[in-house]
Amino acid sequence: MSANSAIIKFAFMEHKEICSPGTRKKHSAKCKFCKVSLTETAGTTSTFTRHLERRHPESSALLSSTADVTGARQIEEEVGREMASMETSAVRRCNS
Numbered sequence: 068m069s070a071n072s073a074i075i076k077f078a079f080m081e082h083k084e085i086c087s088p089g090t091r092k093k094h095s096a097k098c099k100f101c102k103v104s105l106t107e108t109a110g111t112t113s114t115f116t117r118h119l120e121r122r123h124p125e126s127s128a129l130l131s132s133t134a135d136v137t138g139a140r141q142i143e144e145e146v147g148r149e150m151a152s153m154e155t156s157a158v159r160r161c162n163s
């Protein structure tokens with residue numbers, strides 16, 4: 068499991084990718100806590116992270132506490148690989 072999907076699995080539901088011609092692929096998810104839907108460019112989670120930090124700081128702290136600092140670099144590398152494969156499969160889906 069990557070850090071990218073960790074926050075979404077932790078605090079969001081109805082996660083889906085949005086693929087529309089002429090625009091960058093996006094993904095959206097609904098906050099489990101306040102039911103707000105957020106949309107962001109695929110492969111990034113800063114909107115989701117920021118929402119959690121601002122609206123649900125206690126939950127944000129809980130998620131952070133589960134992340135091992137020494138493993139952070141390893142997670143980043145895993146996310147990079149996963150994002151690369153996500154892009155490839157997304158292009159295939161978009162063109163189909």
Ligand SMILES: [Zn+2]
Binds near residue numbers: 102103122
């Ligand atoms: Zn929320």
